Amino acid sequence: MKYISTRGNIAPINFKEAVMMGLATDGGLLLPESIPQVSPETLKEWRTLSYPELAFAVISLYADDIPAADLRGLIDRSYATFSHPEITPLVAVNGVQILELFHGPTLAFKDVALQLLGNLFEYLLKERGEKMNIIGATSGDTGSAAIAGVRGKENINIFILHPHLKTSPIQALQMTTVLDANVHNIAVKGTFDDCQQIVKELFNDLTFKKEYALGAVNSINWARVLAQVVYYFYAWCRLPEGAEVTFAVPTGNFGDIFAGYLAKRMGLPVRKLLLATNENNILSRFVEAGDYSLGQVVQTVSPSMDIQLASNFERYLFYLYGEDPAHVRAAFATLAETGRIPFTQEEMEQVRTEFLSCSVGEEQTLATIASFHKETGYILDPHTAVGVCGALEKVKDGSIPVCLATAHPAKFGDAVQQAISTPTPLPPQLAALEGLPSRCEVMDADRSAVKRFVEEKAGQRH
Numbered sequence: 001m002k003y004i005s006t007r008g009n010i011a012p013i014n015f016k017e018a019v020m021m022g023l024a025t026d027g028g029l030l031l032p033e034s035i036p037q038v039s040p041e042t043l044k045e046w047r048t049l050s051y052p053e054l055a056f057a058v059i060s061l062y063a064d065d066i067p068a069a070d071l072r073g074l075i076d077r078s079y080a081t082f083s084h085p086e087i088t089p090l091v092a093v094n095g096v097q098i099l100e101l102f103h104g105p106t107l108a109f110k111d112v113a114l115q116l117l118g119n120l121f122e123y124l125l126k127e128r129g130e131k132m133n134i135i136g137a138t139s140g141d142t143g144s145a146a147i148a149g150v151r152g153k154e155n156i157n158i159f160i161l162h163p164h165l166k167t168s169p170i171q172a173l174q175m176t177t178v179l180d181a182n183v184h185n186i187a188v189k190g191t192f193d194d195c196q197q198i199v200k201e202l203f204n205d206l207t208f209k210k211e212y213a214l215g216a217v218n219s220i221n222w223a224r225v226l227a228q229v230v231y232y233f234y235a236w237c238r239l240p241e242g243a244e245v246t247f248a249v250p251t252g253n254f255g256d257i258f259a260g261y262l263a264k265r266m267g268l269p270v271r272k273l274l275l276a277t278n279e280n281n282i283l284s285r286f287v288e289a290g291d292y293s294l295g296q297v298v299q300t301v302s303p304s305m306d307i308q309l310a311s312n313f314e315r316y317l318f319y320l321y322g323e324d325p326a327h328v329r330a331a332f333a334t335l336a337e338t339g340r341i342p343f344t345q346e347e348m349e350q351v352r353t354e355f356l357s358c359s360v361g362e363e364q365t366l367a368t369i370a371s372f373h374k375e376t377g378y379i380l381d382p383h384t385a386v387g388v389c390g391a392l393e394k395v396k397d398g399s400i401p402v403c404l405a406t407a408h409p410a411k412f413g414d415a416v417q418q419a420i421s422t423p424t425p426l427p428p429q430l431a432a433l434e435g436l437p438s439r440c441e442v443m444d445a446d447r448s449a450v451k452r453f454v455e456e457k458a459g460q461r462h
């Protein structure tokens with residue numbers, strides 16, 4: 001399988017190169033040259049597979065340059081860290097199917113992708129005799145999942161910047177109690193934006209970037225999308241034969257729902273994908289009214305979805321535009337100039353054959369957590385509640401709604417308590433964090449200081 005860029009200006013590369021490249025060097029995103037098709041007979045055979053077996057079946061279609069035994073080993077190790085034997089169990093709660101994606105080490109769905117990406121990086125760096133220093137900024141979720149993905153791995157250091165005392169205490173502990181020598185937490189005396197700005201400037205320092213082999217783990221890496229395709233197939237395999245489903249996906253950067261779109265294009269019987277957003281609703285405005293225009297980011301109770309410009313949306317546009325990279329380039333030029341992308345009637349008709357959408361406000365999110373808990377006893381996290389609210393309101397075509405549960409409710413305990421007035425019991429992994437030794441460097445929001453710190457720590461392990 002070869003990979004090309006949505007912007008059309010790179011020569012085709014193989015899977016291993018695509019993983020190492022991350023963002024395409026022409027500024028676009030990487031996609032497979034063609035989408036593998038899965039026949040109904042093969043789908044039927046997949047119904048009996050375990051999660052790791054299914055992951056191998058799906059991923060090997062796209063990663064044919066890694067020997068089968070090696071790939072199998074990477075996948076097995078990645079999902080051995082999950083606390084549930086089914087990895088992503090499908091739970092029926094009063095007629096609503098909940099796909100629990102939060103049984104990984106940090107209790108959020110990002111583990112599904114980042115556990116695999118960490119192992120892939122280690123494998124590929126060893127093969128190439130190279131090292132990598134991952135640098136990233138986090139407001140909470142991604143940082144801990146990235147750290148859990150690469151802790152203790154050879155030839156990789158990770159530096160994660162978070163705003164000092166501005167993440168939830170649990171999220172900070174999930175990062176700072178990881179004591180592996182290759183993990184470095186930096187608490188910046190400033191905001192999340194300060195952290196992001198510093199990271200951006202370090203990546204723009206091309207000499208530094210090259211000398212220290214800076215790497216990123218953001219959601220545009222192709223391997224992250226690919227790992228997420230698997231659980232759409234897994235959910236379908238757990239339902240009665242002949243089921244047609246609508247997946248409700250709490251959406252921020254469009255990575256998760258794009259994986260569902262790919263599963264559909266591969267041949268999974270998906271009726272529609274329900275794109276659920278919070279008040280940051282540029283994507284639902286797009287689906288419902290063809291209005292793709294930038295707004296201000298607002299803070300909500302589902303912070304991992306507080307995003308305006310979804311980076312993975314470009315991957316979908318490539319297909320919407322009939323795989324025409326010139327059209328993608330023109331659309332992003334228009335966006336940069338005018339703050340919006342216009343769409344034709346025909347394009348919008350296409351979009352609506354594939355997606356439903358909803359935008360769920362804070363009050364509605366909390367009300368959904370409360371009513372769902374009252375009726376079923378099941379506690380939703382605020383991100384998942386956005387999707388469940390959408391599914392209850394919008395899925396009326398007889399298909400089975402499957403709601404992706406993207407985080408464990410205890411990770412967002414304050415919002416949940418606001419909704420149901422009782423604290424969510426802490427799962428053992430989180431309860432154990434309290435009182436553990438931790439390590440974290442507190443620093444001013446100063447790029448040079450962060451740079452010196454990276455040079456010093458990376459130097460020690462060269």
Ligand SMILES: *Cc1c(COP(=O)(O)O)cnc(C)c1O
Nearest residue numbers: 252253254255256304383406407
């Ligand atoms: C990252 C995240 C999302 C959004 O996923 P995208 O792939 O960015 O659309 C939703 N919920 C939680 C809990 C997350 O951490």
